[in-house]
Amino acid sequence: MKVMQLLPELNSGGVERGTLEIARALVADGHQSVVVSNGGRLVNQLENEGTTHLTLPIHKKALSSLRQIRPLRKLIETEQPDIVHVRSRVPAWLTHFALKGIPAHKRPHLISTVHGFYSINRYSQIMTQAEKVIAVSDSVVKYITDHYKNCPPQDIVRIFRGIDPKAFPHGYQPSAKWLLDTYKDFPQLEHKFLLCLPGRITRLKGHETLIALIEQLHTQYPQLHAVIVGGADPKKAAYLEEMEKSIASKRLTDKITFVGHRSDIREWLAFCDVALSLSNQAETFGRTALEALSLGTPVVGWNRGGVAEILSRLYPQGLIAADDHAALLQAIQQQVDDPQPVAPVTQFSLKDMCDQTLQLYKQVALSK
Structure with a gap:
């Protein structure tokens, strides 16, 4: 053929x-x-x-x-x-x-x-x-x-x-060298409970939702820290600057870290405690959510599109009614207080x- x-x-x-x-x-x-x-x-x-x-x-x-x-x-x-x-x-x-x-x-x-x-x-x-x-x-x-x-x-x-489960094996942990290099570049991430928002910097990915979440929770959970993994296209530089100003005005600069475009997404997804999927529009599939779950990292995301299909089958406790910010807050509190493990993925x-x-x-x- x-x-x-x-x-x-x-x-x-x-x-x-x-x-x-x-x-x-x-x-x-x-x-x-x-x-x-x-x-x-x-x-x-x-x-x-x-x-x-x-x-x-x-x-x-x-x-x-x-x-x-x-x-x-x-x-x-x-x-x-x-x-x-x-x-x-x-x-x-x-x-x-x-x-x-x-x-x-x-x-x-x-x-x-x-x-x-x-x-x-x-x-x-x-x-x-x-x-x-x-x-x-x-x-x-x-x-x-x-x-x-x-x-x-x-x-x-x-x-x-x-996805290839061998490329995202359940329970995978980054190497000691990767951790040393990361803590050297981002010392503020050590001994923190890390929320990861993967994806390029655009208005669609829900960065404002993440900023509002950290603003509401950082006093209750001083160990909570957000990591934004993804670069900004030159056309999105103004939006990135707007976000950084918003973070500074809320005095959250030491609570949210931008790590830019990365080729080591597997390491970041395994390193963080919870991955988020907060896009304003439905995604057709939601590969990053699947990669995180395959590694054993819990995912919390809106009940939209392909991400909802993945979560409903693999990790229903991470599925939140779309744009229900109170439910999102509760889901993150639950993950910090009593982390919900992810079973090995056998689908997709x-x-x-x-x-x-x-x-x-x-x-x-x-x-x-």
Whole structure:
């Protein structure tokens, strides 16, 4: 079987990670794997793992991208994949037009994955116009069935994203060297009960909620300290400054630490006592919450989207009614006074995700 995946670029993010994971699984199972994108820093890894990468500028949401229809059609005709798997809207539209110019009996099968709660319009509808539409959570299944009646329910296949439990083993602890380095860089974190808010600095992630939480609890629990793990894009510098001023005005500078963008997220999630998921909008999956639970770190989060699906199955005591700040306060007090352990995670594995996706490919490839 030959599968061609299409996405805008290969730099970082959940879509990119998923593409690499499926490419690796295809190669391991003896199939041919091809990825088409505008390139990026993950191309080397992809190629080293046995996938062919073809560079095509299919990343821009602009009319000029229509010039790529013919080159993409030529690529598809040359490569002759059994399946084309689109993971983003611009590549999906270009593929739609490219396939129209190929005789029906020579066209590959078409699969899409809906990774996000896209704006509801004709432009986004293209993601639901494939033979099979993969939804990354039950929340995404509901989003598609509620908003895109053109997509037959039997064509939607729910395949949860997954993580490798070996990469996030239950009970994992950072090395002594990591701890020494961290306490050297951030001495204020030693002997504290640490709340971790992972994610980039944007208004969506719930930083204001965290600041209000610390303001309410720091007198009662002097050992409580918040760690914000994530960097600020240059465009978000003003928001970061606004937050820092708010923290200073509340006299909480010694209670909240920004550690910036980190590549050692596993260490931070294992190091902290509780991880938080306080996004103002529903996330389609909630990988970071799953990674924390896999390590054995309790997660407290709003009852929204994919995070709610993970918590309801793995750690229901961490699930809080969305935007119920009193319940959030109570949940954190409970965690400080009497920490609730997390059982080893046996669901949402990377292997399950890959197995189910390859099974779908095979099923579609064998259909007429």
